[in-house]
Each structure stands twice: as C-alpha cells, then as structure tokens.
Amino acid sequence: MATPSSPPPSSPPDEKPQNLELAQPTNEIQQHAREEAPKQSSPSVFVNSEPMREEQVQNAVKFLSHPKVRGSPVMYRRSFLERKGLTKEEIDEAFRRVPDPPPSTQATGTNQEAQVISTSNVQPPAQTQALQPAAAAPTGAISSAGTLMRFRFHWYHIVFAVGLLAASGAGTTVLIKNAIIPRLKSWIRKVILEEEEEEKEDPVKKANAKPSLAEEAAAAAKAAAAAAADVAKASQEMLNSKSEERRHFKEFMNLLDVQVQEMKSMSTAIRKLEGQTNNLGRTSLVDQEDYTPSVANHPKQTYVNGKAESDSRSVRSLSAPASAEPSVAPHPKSYMEIMAMVQRGERPANIRDINDQPPNPNQQISNTRLAPKSKPWEASKSLNNSSQALQSQVNGEDLNSKVQDNGVTYQFDGESAIPWWQRKNARITEIENEDELKDGHYGARTNEQPIQRTWVPPQPPPVAMPEAVEAIRRPKSSVQKEQLAEDQSVSHSTDVTDELQRITKISESGGAVEVNGGGLEPNSIEIKEVQEHSSEEN
C-alpha cells in the first residue's frame, strides 16, 4: 500500500491487529474521519485489517521465483496473486522477498531455484564478455556451452551463442586477412627489391639473369604455391572451425528444442493447476503473439473499436471456454455476421459519419430547475422499519404535487389521483408483505392470501453446493466453529449504529436466523450465537 510515510501523530493504539503497516493508514483514516463530521462512520471498514499470512507470502514467493513466472510481466503476476486472495501487503512482501536469493526462508525446492537465480545473475556479465573478439572466443563458447548445459535454457543463451559465433567468424576472417596481406605485401616487396637489385647490378649479368629469372619465376611460383597452400590451409581451418561451430550450434538447437518441450509441458501443467483462471486474454506465461482465447461469454471481447486502426488492433475471438462451467451464450445470427465482417476488415454499411464534438465547448452549464431529492435510504438512517412505509407514502404525495411539473396531465382512475405506475396493485403488496414477513422486518402487516404470480414461475435454482445446503440444515455450531477458526484474528472497529442495527434486527426477527458469514465485530461476540443471515456458505 503506497501510504504516506508520515506517522500519525499520537494516535492511541486501539484494538487493531498486530500488523503495524496497516495500523498506520487505518489510524490516519480514523483521524481523518474524526476530523470530519462526527456522524460519518470511519471508512476503515473498507480496508483490509487482517494481518499478513506468512504461509500465503511463502507460496507467493515460490510462485514468483518460478522461472516461467519471472518471464511474465509484473502486472500479471500481481493479478494472479490477487485472484488467489492475497492482500496487497502480502503481495508487496512477496515481491520484496523474491529478488534476494532466499537462503533460509524458503522451505522446499530451493536448490533449483537458487541455481536459476544465480544463472540469471551470471548472464549479464557473461554477455559483456562476448563483445571481446578473440580467437579464444570459439573455445570459450564451447567451454561455456558445456557449463551452460547444466542450467536451464534461456533466450539469453541463444543470443550469446550467436554473438559468439559472429564474433569468432569475424575474428578469424580478420586474422586471415592480416595473415594474407602481410605475406602478399612482403612477397611483392621481395620481387620488387630483387628487380631493383638486378637493375643496379652489372647489366652483363643480365644473361645470367635469365636463368635466374627463370629461377626466380620458379621461386615466385613456389612462393605463390606456398601462399596458396597457406591460404588453403587457413580457409580449411576456417571451414573446420565453422563446421565445428555449426555442430555446436546444432547441439544448442537440440537443447533448445528439448527445453521448449519442457516449457510447453510445464505451461500445460501450470494451466491445469490454475484451472479455469486463464481468463486474461493477455496472459503470456507461454510466449504467444495472439491473445489466448479467454472465457468469452462476454461479447465485449469481440468488439473492435471503429476506426481506421481497427486492422492493427487485434480482435479477441469468441471461442470455447477453458472449462465447462460458464458456457458461451448463443449470440444472435446478425451479431456473428457483423463480427465476421469486421474481422475481415469490412465496415458495415449503415454507419454514418457523425460529428459529436461539442458545438460550443465553453457552453455554460445551466442551473438546475429542481432541487435534489433525498434518497429513500437516506431518510431512514437507522434501519429499514416502518418508516419505509411512510416514505413510500410520502413519495406518493410528492408525486401528486409534482404531476403538474412534468407538464403532462395524467389519466386518473376514479379511485385515486396517482398515475398508473405509482399505484401498486394488490398482488404486489401481498408479495412484498410476504418478503417482509420472511425478513421479519415488517411485523405489522399480516396478509395470508396466496400469491398469484402473473410472470413465469421461477425455476428452482440448481443446487450448486450440496454441502452448503446440508450445512444450512445442519446444526449451526459446527459451521460457526469453522468460520471462527478462519477469521479469528479479524477485528474491526465499528460504529455504534451498525451495532444497534444488529441488535435491533436480531430482536425483531425473533432470534431465529443463521450465522453471519465470518466477519464479526469484537463487541458482538455474544451476539455471534444468534444466527442472523440465511446463506449458502462456501
């Protein structure tokens, strides 16, 4: 949590959990809240005040240390951990721990991970060495290749190897050039010098020069042959070294293939482990260019924003989901046609060019003609009680006065002056009475007429969790214990009104409700036994 680092001034340590990191911001919030209107409850309810769970942090560290995860963008790692239910603090802590080689904090499988971490640290300095062109470079590559085989294969290795090969090739050619050119030059110089010497000498000796010329020609031919042989040897060496390098490269490629196979199998394994969470169309634990099809029940993923760049933007395709649970809703036929058209790059013919820019961007916003009305839930601040019934009546009266504001005269029955949409028919009040009876909130009304429903009778929802259904029917104490064990350390500061809410609700409902889902205020520990909500507990 990126909270300001200034500590709160002398705020009393209330019954907050032992996590100091959280105590700071929540205290600040409470301070802030106290500064505001006293009636406003502190928003600390909307903040996580659970302490950090070490087990979760360790699992996260293991996850983050995984080599494949290290190749994925940070955003996706965070998102994965968030989906697993880690809080921000736990995720931050895990990120903090991972770059340092974990000596003792990690429980299992540290060797491999430590090797991986040290390899990744070795890579950058190794790469700088590759820049030095040396004859020893090929041999160096070979030896490092041998050591590299022990570690996992990365793309770094390939770049490294290619760089080395190029450098060695360049180096050998340079060497050869340096070898040939001096030889040639020296040979040429020799020939020239010999000619000059001949000219300087007695021209009589020219006769002797002929056979010597022949000799010299022979010698020159020999030298040329020798040079050619040298060149041939050198090129042979080059070829040999190149073929060697090629062989090694092929070995690299084979290793690569093996490693890619391993990576693929690991990715499938991870996918299976993750199960159906592979929703993120941009998840790239495996390097893929196009979007992996996500659970595309939502057609948004097939939308292409209608501009010229629509071609460059990738369209997320509708495809079968990863699991059987959320099935893809059958889209209308014309929808599929339009999707196909857009994916082909065609523009549907019915689109008009509309200029929807503000004609006068500095147009003054006119004053409102009506004062804002209070919301129905604001009026009854305590809890839903009979004041609500009053509220609806008040609304009705308001309506009557407002009817003329709309400028339309309404057709009224002889019965009342309320417009048709305001008047509730008998059926609705019955239904709502029954709802209210079930809640136990409206004790006043007693209506026992059977409900006649005009809409399609609702099908009973499928039982998603049979054990939840059982749990509801089983005695509550066992379930309650489980919940308590989970959320033992949860403690919140609550406002008085919430407490009052609970107490009065319980008293109204007669005390025969089920246990709340886990989170409990510290003050209401006695009230825990009284069951309040009916819920399918997961």
Added chain:
Amino acid sequence: MPIFKTPFNGYSVKFSPFYESRLAVATAQNFGILGNGRVHVLALPPSPSLPLSELVAFDTADGVYDLAWSESHDSLLVAAVADGSVKLFDTALPPTQNPLRSLQEHTREVHSVDYNPTRRDSFITSSWDDTIKLWTLDRPASIRTFKEHAYCVYSAAWNPRHTDVFASASGDCTVRIWDVREPGSTMIIPGHDFEILSCDWNKYDDCLIATASVDKSIRVWDVRSYRAPIAVLNGHGYAVRKVKFSPHHRNLMVSCSYDMTVCMWDFMVEDALVGRYDHHTEFAVGLDMSVLVEGLLASTGWDELVYVWQHGTDPRAS
C-alpha cells in the same frame, strides 16, 4: 406496459432521479461492435397501454455503453461512449447545442459511468483501459485516475452512504474497493473465478456488495468478511450482465443476463429467486430500478426494446 423500440441495440437504461416519469436509454449500432450510438430520453405515457414517448435523442459517432443522470442538475446526462470519450448532454437543450462537453481521456472504450448519489458533484467512469477516472462537471479534466486492475473494468459504483468510497468490478476477476482519499485500492475481493461484469452496493447496508459474473452467479459480499460470500445466487442460464440493489428494500435486488431474463432476488431467503421476467428476445443488458417510484423497473436489451413495468406485472402486457 409501455415499451419503446430503439433503432440500435440497447445497452443501458437509467431512471431520472428528478422526474419519476423520465428515463434515458443508451444504445449502440451493430451490437456495439462498430457503429454509431444514440441516447434517448423517454417519458412514461399517461396510460400503460401507450408506448413510451421520446423527448429528445442525441447521436454519437460511436456506440454508447452506459449513461448516468446528474444528481445535481435535473437535465444533465453523462454518457460513456465506445470511442473512449465521456460526453455531457443537456436534455433541456436541442441536439444541435449538444453535447456540452466531450471529455477524451480514456484510451479505450468507456464501459460504465456512475454519479455520486450523496455528494452529487462527481462521477466515476470505468473503461476497458483498466482504469477508473473521477470527474466533476465543472472541470475539463479528470481529477483522479485509479489504475490497478489488470484487465477491463466493467463497472464502478459509488457507496450510497460513504461519499468517498466506491467499488469496481473487472475482468481480472476481482472487485476492488477504493477511497478517493487513498492513493490505491483499500480492498481487493477475488470474487469469482471468471470475469465480474457488474457490482452494486446495498443501499441499506453499506457493507454489502453484490457482484455479477460470467460464471452465471451473483454473489453478495460483506466487506468486513470478504473471504466468503454471504450469499450465492444461482439461477441464470448465462452470464449475468448487471445487478442492482433495490433502493427501497434491503433484501431485494434485480439482475439481467444473457439468458434474456430479468430476475428479482431476495438474498436473505434460501429460495432467493422471487421473480423472473423473460420478456426480452435477445441479451438483456440494461436494467434499472426507479429511486422515486417503488417497484418500477426498466430494462433494455439487444432486441432493441425498452420495457418499463411494475414489479409483479407482466412487462409485455398492454
């Protein structure tokens, strides 16, 4: 019950908080894939057998995915447009003088807009660019941008009681609670295993949130103990597109889904489904419960129809 036929596919419908017989509909051409958009402002007829009448309509270059009425001005509308812009319309002015503002900051489609019902001066927009932006009417630029989600943010909703708190639902399968005074999100709820398309706060218990997901279920969470939901509502046949708590009853909520139905639930009861309306013939995508009129519902869908009816009546009856 009155209906209205829109030329484009319906995306969102909202009742006006000032006039109980007024509502606005956001529509997009070609199912919102590629095409123009239109905002209709409709009025309820004097008799239920008549259709809804259109007061004014505004055209946009790209589809409109959502809209919100201003809580401070009776005639102002904010529209969330698929080209990333947020447009402000004045329904009292003719279309030639509209929109008043076009705020272009989001880099992708703006999927939802919600007006603060208690402070009445600000609104938030959520977008497929993974961010949520906070705006006020008088400023030309956003006040804050909240960027934490790893995927499209489909919906953002203000807390009805705490003026600075809001929740956001995203395709990264989490719901985040934010406080505008805090730099980052204050709570992360990994609500579902699949994309969460909508979220809404309970109007009477400010700690309860409902989330609707692609996994066909609606879950109700208590932020004080968010590890497990307090209710899981199953019954929809396909992804649940929108969920809304009743402004008049603590336990009631409505939802619409790709199974073309609108369902009403009472999450405190074991048999939670208390009403189902199957009037739409395509995906039911937009839904609202009137704050001024108890029990009044409106829905719209890809079948280009807008229905307004009272809970308990048949939307298709005339």
